[in-house]
Amino acid sequence: MNPYQWIWRYARRYKGKMWLAAILIIGNSLGIIVVPLLGGAIIDQVINQGHTERLPWMLAVMIGTTLVRTLMRYTYQILCERVGQNTLYDVRKDLFNKLQSLDFNFFNTVRTGDIMARMTGDMDAIRHFVSWVSYQVIECVLWFFTAVVVMSTISWPLMLALVAVTPLIGILTIKMSQAAHPVFFQIRQSFSRLNSMVEENISGNRVVKAFTQEPYEIQKFDKLNDDYKQRNMASAAVSRRYLPVLDFLASILTVIALLLGGYFVITKQMTLGDLVAFNGFLWMLNQPMRMSGWLINDMQRFSAATIKIRQMLGAKSQIPVNNADHYEKIHGTVEFRHVNFEYADDPTQPVLHDINFQVAPGQTMGILGETGSGKSTLMNLITRFYDPTSGEVLIDGKNAKDYPVRQLRDQVTIVMQDQFLFSDTIKDNINYGNRQADPGFIHAMADVADAEDFITDMPAGYDTVVGERGVGLSGGQKQRISLTRALVKDPAILILDDTTSALDMETEAKIQKELRRITADKTTFIIATRISSIRQADQIIVLQHGRIIERGTHDELLAKHGYYFDTYQKQLGALGVAPGEE
Numbered sequence: 001m002n003p004y005q006w007i008w009r010y011a012r013r014y015k016g017k018m019w020l021a022a023i024l025i026i027g028n029s030l031g032i033i034v035v036p037l038l039g040g041a042i043i044d045q046v047i048n049q050g051h052t053e054r055l056p057w058m059l060a061v062m063i064g065t066t067l068v069r070t071l072m073r074y075t076y077q078i079l080c081e082r083v084g085q086n087t088l089y090d091v092r093k094d095l096f097n098k099l100q101s102l103d104f105n106f107f108n109t110v111r112t113g114d115i116m117a118r119m120t121g122d123m124d125a126i127r128h129f130v131s132w133v134s135y136q137v138i139e140c141v142l143w144f145f146t147a148v149v150v151m152s153t154i155s156w157p158l159m160l161a162l163v164a165v166t167p168l169i170g171i172l173t174i175k176m177s178q179a180a181h182p183v184f185f186q187i188r189q190s191f192s193r194l195n196s197m198v199e200e201n202i203s204g205n206r207v208v209k210a211f212t213q214e215p216y217e218i219q220k221f222d223k224l225n226d227d228y229k230q231r232n233m234a235s236a237a238v239s240r241r242y243l244p245v246l247d248f249l250a251s252i253l254t255v256i257a258l259l260l261g262g263y264f265v266i267t268k269q270m271t272l273g274d275l276v277a278f279n280g281f282l283w284m285l286n287q288p289m290r291m292s293g294w295l296i297n298d299m300q301r302f303s304a305a306t307i308k309i310r311q312m313l314g315a316k317s318q319i320p321v322n323n324a325d326h327y328e329k330i331h332g333t334v335e336f337r338h339v340n341f342e343y344a345d346d347p348t349q350p351v352l353h354d355i356n357f358q359v360a361p362g363q364t365m366g367i368l369g370e371t372g373s374g375k376s377t378l379m380n381l382i383t384r385f386y387d388p389t390s391g392e393v394l395i396d397g398k399n400a401k402d403y404p405v406r407q408l409r410d411q412v413t414i415v416m417q418d419q420f421l422f423s424d425t426i427k428d429n430i431n432y433g434n435r436q437a438d439p440g441f442i443h444a445m446a447d448v449a450d451a452e453d454f455i456t457d458m459p460a461g462y463d464t465v466v467g468e469r470g471v472g473l474s475g476g477q478k479q480r481i482s483l484t485r486a487l488v489k490d491p492a493i494l495i496l497d498d499t500t501s502a503l504d505m506e507t508e509a510k511i512q513k514e515l516r517r518i519t520a521d522k523t524t525f526i527i528a529t530r531i532s533s534i535r536q537a538d539q540i541i542v543l544q545h546g547r548i549i550e551r552g553t554h555d556e557l558l559a560k561h562g563y564y565f566d567t568y569q570k571q572l573g574a575l576g577v578a579p580g581e582e
């Protein structure tokens with residue numbers, strides 16, 4: 001499907017408006033012929049033949065048609081703008097909905113700046129095409145052919161002389177189109193790179209400043225900015241190469257018309273009035289020729305803009321978001337059977353190897369392991385952010401893949417390591433997963449997460465607006481708000497991925513105690529670096545290089561004198577507690 005067929009699938013929803021606009025465009029284009037024809041008639045009939053009584057109605061018709069034409073043009077311009085805006089609204093909506101359905105595999109490989117470039121610059125190229133370029137093209141084609149027909153009826157030999165130039169214009173237009181297409185595609189790519197860089201720079205501004213890398217960032221920006229400029233210059237060079245020639249050919253038409261037309265008048269092959277009328281139509285040939293270059297540019301820009309948007313709209317999620325007709329309540333048994341996993345963007349690096357375990361509803365599993373051992377990845381398979389490469393994740397004995405994914409995630413909540421808060425009120429951040437949550441329940445859960453006191457101490461309490469990504473809150477406060485958000489969701493399976501790492505041990509111990517109380521009926525997974533966070537768990541697994549190397553309860557693991565025991569000893573040592581004294 002070419003870009004024009006693709007956009008037509010959206011624009012045809014507004015067929016009514018488009019037909020009306022088309023009728024008005026045709027009416028306007030036909031109306032154009034009135035003024036030059038009457039101009040010629042005034043010369044021949046009023047000035048040369050002395051029929052002065054005809055002048056008033058001729059002038060009245062000229063003014064009348066001009067007024068009607070202006071009204072028509074105004075109306076179809078508004079109609080086209082509406083169709084353009086509506087079409088853009090639909091494409092943007094589809095794109096945003098698509099983004100919501102795409103999985104982590106997509107977001108791992110596509111940069112945010114790239115997506116933003118699609119949602120802004122590319123969208124505008126589409127709007128410009130539908131709202132402006134489309135009717136300009138129709139106008140130009142209509143003007144050109146109307147002029148050819150009318151001018152031929154006035155003097156076909158003169159018209160034939162002018163038409164002789166048009167094949168050259170056709171060839172130039174095609175050549176320009178071919179030269180412009182790759183350049184516009186490169187401009188879009190370059191714009192994406194520039195956008196991504198700026199987006200990352202803004203998101204990472206604290207790191208930039210902390211490491212005083214502003215000069216490096218400026219240098220990086222300058223390079224991309226220069227690349228963008230160069231590509232735009234290349235596009236301008238294409239225009240520079242062809243547009244003056246097209247302009248020149250358009251001007252040549254006037255010279256031919258005057259020279260040859262003058263000769264025809266002198267030799268009485270046509271009247272002066274006819275030549276004036278003929279000359280009056282000349283712009284209807286000129287204008288499309290002059291415009292053709294610009295319109296080709298705009299069409300190529302549109303075509304380049306649609307490529308990435310269509311790629312994004314066509315992106316397939318490996319984990320489709322499907323809806324179900326009935327809601328299946330999850331009780332909380334989680335079983336991993338011979339699970340292996342590697343990330344799609346790095347398939348050479350197996351991350352999890354033959355993972356097997358089972359957790360009963362209401363039980364707590366602790367997960368310990370060195371950094372990069374696969375702990376978060378393991379949890380991401382329960383929430384189905386990814387599916388295992390082989391093996392099965394079973395929830396209540398049923399393969400996780402057989403649950404509608406939104407239903408599953410509705411009952412499995414993860415508090416991620418990298419907490420994200422929206423620039424919204426604390427209240428709206430907390431009830432993000434459960435908009436109907438009872439205020440009493442929210443306060444109770446905030447109490448469990450030890451967040452109630454610091455929230456109510458804030459000037460606007462729960463209505464305090466936090467900055468983007470939770471700016472204005474400490475790391476520990478963000479962690480506690482994120483934990484409250486997960487608890488308010490009241491899931492059957494709760495996953496805490498290093499959720500309390502930023503808290504002091506006393507606060508952590510308090511939260512752990514409260515959590516044990518309220519998660520008695522939930523299956524809970526706790527990823528932790530501190531053994532104190534998981535020692536009460538019903539079972540603990542230790543991961544190393546994606547394999548379970550130890551499993552058991554706290555006491556069983558200590559008795560093994562392995563990795564867990566060593567970690568425990570180190571952590572006690574760090575606290576200045578001798579073994580046996582804890």
Ligand SMILES: Nc1ncnc2c1ncn2[C@@H]1O[C@H](COP(=O)(O)OP(=O)(O)OP(=O)(O)O)[C@@H](O)[C@H]1O
Binds near residue numbers: 343346371372377
């Ligand atoms: N999107 C990804 N694409 C490719 N590899 C990844 C991706 N995410 C993580 N990995 C790799 O998978 C491995 C396990 O990562 P994971 O985040 O699960 O470890 P972890 O045990 O949770 O680490 P930490 O304690 O530091 O959070 C690491 O080697 C990491 O580099």
